[in-house]
Amino acid sequence: MNLIVDIGNTGIKLAVFNEKNKLIYFTTVERSCIFDKLDHIIHDLKPAYALISCVGEPVNPLDEYLNKKNIRFFHLSYKLKLPFKIAYKTPVTIGADRLGLVAGALLYKQNAYQLIIDAGTCVTYDFVNKDNIYMGGAISPGLQLRYKALNNYTANLPLLSMPENQVPLIGTDTKTSIQSGVIQGLVNEIEGFIVKYNLKYAPLTVYLTGGDEKLLDSYIKNKIFVNSKFLLLEGMNHILNLNK
Numbered sequence: 001m002n003l004i005v006d007i008g009n010t011g012i013k014l015a016v017f018n019e020k021n022k023l024i025y026f027t028t029v030e031r032s033c034i035f036d037k038l039d040h041i042i043h044d045l046k047p048a049y050a051l052i053s054c055v056g057e058p059v060n061p062l063d064e065y066l067n068k069k070n071i072r073f074f075h076l077s078y079k080l081k082l083p084f085k086i087a088y089k090t091p092v093t094i095g096a097d098r099l100g101l102v103a104g105a106l107l108y109k110q111n112a113y114q115l116i117i118d119a120g121t122c123v124t125y126d127f128v129n130k131d132n133i134y135m136g137g138a139i140s141p142g143l144q145l146r147y148k149a150l151n152n153y154t155a156n157l158p159l160l161s162m163p164e165n166q167v168p169l170i171g172t173d174t175k176t177s178i179q180s181g182v183i184q185g186l187v188n189e190i191e192g193f194i195v196k197y198n199l200k201y202a203p204l205t206v207y208l209t210g211g212d213e214k215l216l217d218s219y220i221k222n223k224i225f226v227n228s229k230f231l232l233l234e235g236m237n238h239i240l241n242l243n244k
Contacts, residue, residue, distance in 0.1 A: 003047035003071065004236045005062070007054040008097070009121040010144075010211070014038070015230070016045050017237045023230060034059055042069055051076055051240040053096040053232070074243055076100060081242045085133045097232055098126050102134050104235025105207050108226055113201040117190060118232070119210035121145065125193055129201070140189065143212050146182045162215060187219045194222065207231060 006013040012034055016025040025045060029037045041047070050066055050073035066073045076096040078086055083106050088094055101116045105128065114128040115137075121144065125137040141149065143162065151159035163179050171177025190208075198204050208217060208225040209232065217227065228234070 001045050001047035001049075002237050002240050003041065003050040003073075004233050004240070005050060005052045006097070006100075006232060006236065007052065007056050007059055009056045012059070013233065014041060015233045015237075016041060016047055017233075021237060021241070023233065023237075026230070026233070031057075031059060034062075035065060038065070038069075042071070047071060049073070049240055049244050051236050051243075053100055053236055055095050055097050072244075074240065076236060076239065080239060082239060083132070083242065084128060085131075087133050088136050095124070098124055098137075099134075100232045100235040100239065101207075101209070102126055102128055102235065103238045104228065104231035104233075105205075105226075106132060107234055107238055108207075108228075109205050113197075113204045114207070115194065115197050115201075115204055116207040116209070116231070117193075119143070119186075119190075119208065119212040119216050121211075123186065123190070123210075127197065127201075138193070143182060143186060143215075146186065147178070150178060150182070162212075166218070183215075183219060187216060190216065191220060191222060 002017045004015040012029050014027050014029060014037060015023060018024050050071050052073060053076040074080060076099055078091040078094055083103050101118055105114050105116050110132055111130055113130060116126045118124045119142060121142050123140045123142050127135045127137050129135055147160050150157045160178050167179040167183050168176055169180060169184060171180040194206055206225050209228055
């Protein structure tokens with residue numbers, strides 16, 4: 001059994017994959033509850049290996065805890081054995097989650113142009129060429145960061161959250177104008193990236209994942225995505241298997 005620990009900017013995801021690489025357990029936890037939840041997972045499922053991805057504040061003392069449980073663990077970084085080569089000029093600065101996402105995409109398709117879009121706290125764009133070489137991509141603010149920026153850096157704009165219903169193209173008051181600007185702006189950004197990549201690298205396989213995937217997918221007209229809610233976790237499990 002493999003234990004996957006994904007420590008993000010806004011939450012922690014825990015997953016367990018069995019010997020056939022099937023996801024058999026998944027949950028999200030608060031930092032204050034992580035060790036209690038891990039106690040139950042380890043008792044019930046008995047994972048022998050673990051891979052940790054951390055792009056947020058580290059959880060201490062996680063390493064010591066796993067050592068005491070006799071679980072062999074790795075921290076996801078470019079130094080591990082990966083199913084792809086890296087052409088990024090500063091590999092030490094690549095976010096662990098981006099490495100996991102690329103590995104996850106390669107489980108679905110290899111030797112093809114691939115663009116992985118992860119819509120979370122930040123929106124990351126990661127590009128893999130036909131030789132399975134990770135070239136790099138782009139990073140931009142996610143939806144929540146855009147809402148917060150408008151509120152923090154202006155005197156009169158309110159802090160809004162995700163809308164429950166579709167937002168109009170044309171805002172008719174301050175609230176709907178912000179909603180339109182934030183959501184339609186990010187949708188146009190994503191569609192623009194896809195168009196530009198397609199012009200230069202075709203045929204292109206595009207993946208859309210992350211916490212805001214479902215909301216954004218409902219706005220994007222060109223449905224050319226491979227949607228995988230667990231793309232990062234699947235990729236991390238793949239990397240863990242290569243390093244055990």
